[in-house]
Amino acid sequence: MAETEAQVSKTMKKSLLIVNCFILVIGNCCGPLIMRLYFLHGGKRVWLSSFLQTAGFPVILLFLFICYFYRKQHGDDDHSSTIIFMKPPLFVASAVLGIMTGFDDYLYAYGVARLPVSTSSLIIAAQLVFIAGFAFLLVKQKFTSYSINAVVLLTIGAAVLGLHTSGDRPAGESKKDYLFGFFMTVGAAALYGFILPSVELTYNKARQAITYTLVLEIQLVLCVFATLFCTIGMLINNDFKVIPREARQFELGESMYYLVAVSSAIIWQGFFLGSIGVVFCASSLLSGILISVLLPVTEILAVIIFKEKFQAEKGVSLALSLWGFVSYFYGEMKQSKKKSKNHKSETELPQISDQVKFYERLHCAPTVYRKVACIL
Template identity: 35%
Template structure:
């Protein structure tokens, strides 16, 4: 039988327990972090930091540059969608050395694999075109918030096509992010540029949601490609898939630019562009570079870490893009948009938690 404690002693003991628990949690987390760090060479962590940085910097920069193009006199939707895939040789230049570093051979091509790359390339080109329409009519902060709905469509298409499991947290995330998109729709009056009509704003909203849905479908089909045809997910195989899809996307988009006559119109656009020809071509060149760097960063994060970390970084880059658009481009940040941003971030947290729980269950 334990001796009775005085009231003051009881309070002191009770108040000391939470602090011990907190320090114990911190100590456990620090131990786990050190063990994870020691399991991998320093080169692994350097590459992971660089890849994460590429995602957090390059993707928002690409989104802002698309808006800069339209805000300063650019009009072509095909040019911006073409710029998103014209940088595919950068990925190819990184892919080729991996064959020598990892002593691997290119994945043999067959009819089904080539057909899959063609279909994904076509869908990728269409997806970029939809997003181009969105950035033509919407502020960059709004467009990035709406594009976060691709997470919802990735989960839904993954469930129906790849048979991925849905748990309560992921379903909760789907509902929350959908609510965030509804909040954005309520703010259309204060979120429209002076030269954009209400009908164009609505079309931009619709194109952004459709592009996000198509992006989710592409993600699910890409996962199905790895499961059914490639059967593995090594670094060079992921890069091969990215190169081939971007190549066919580049082919389809180039045909669209030629048919639409936009290559001939580039000279006229450059002359009337605010800042001059040099600024016009620099915007397009850096748009191509930043988009490919973002894709490469995302690919490397998936390989070096996990889909959970990639999801965390995707969640972080949404507010980064919105805040950067407010600071650099003068986008409005109304109460509705701030609320939507908070709700979106909450939805991302639920999705990441749901995926981590699902991973733990499958590993047990």
């Protein structure tokens, strides 16, 4: 019975992983595009774009209510009447991560405002390097020669972009602003590379069972504090006063302005919900890999939709990134096969070890007892 329940739990977790991967795909591919759409057609408020990345958090409440009613109907004795799972230490950790996420949102929005999507996406791919490094330091993530190779290739790919940055600089933008946007995007990649392993560390250190409902609560608190951080920035920058005027001057029309804003909030919420869900179902490193592996999709969509330039440097960077992805996944396949073989050998090991211990004891016993034992 226990084995059956474990199998059901494992199957549910795999299904949940697939759902979160799907949500992450939509958020990761469409989020940068809709944000760039805002800036290309007259939008100039960086703090507003930062705010919209987490302002869709009310969507999480819908999922939380579904989880609550599911527990109530299925008679969970421990939590069927409890709405909130989170304990104070976990709340504080989630709030701190939320503030960091808000700052990361600002760095990323600033970069997208200055850089083409195809360029910013390639830079963001470098966050896998930071995720890998912080995952090693914070959650003791193990590495193979293949994963190290992937990290090196992605680092070189990002460096190639930095060698010739003026080729795809948008018209009317100074080289100083372009470079500043470049380094702000690198900063965003580094900070988010720290946040994802920190989320995994929070799961590991939490003194309570980590359920998907609790993961949703963590995400809710994280987004609320990130949104509050960006709201303060908007108040200081007087963004709320400028929004109506900017909407009227938006090139695609006022109604389209608000539609872009609402769509951006919902799509970005899918990105954050998907990424943190993958961390829960697997690991922060896998979440980072999935975010990076979607790079070619975003890259192609940006070139098609926004007619962005695709120079040789981007081609080299993209090739190195894809090479890194293939290297990583090949290493993971070999590692999983090795683990399955070790697991099979471990199941046979106790019987062998018992026989060895028996013969060791037999060897140390007096001669008469050894003869009797061998006869028996």
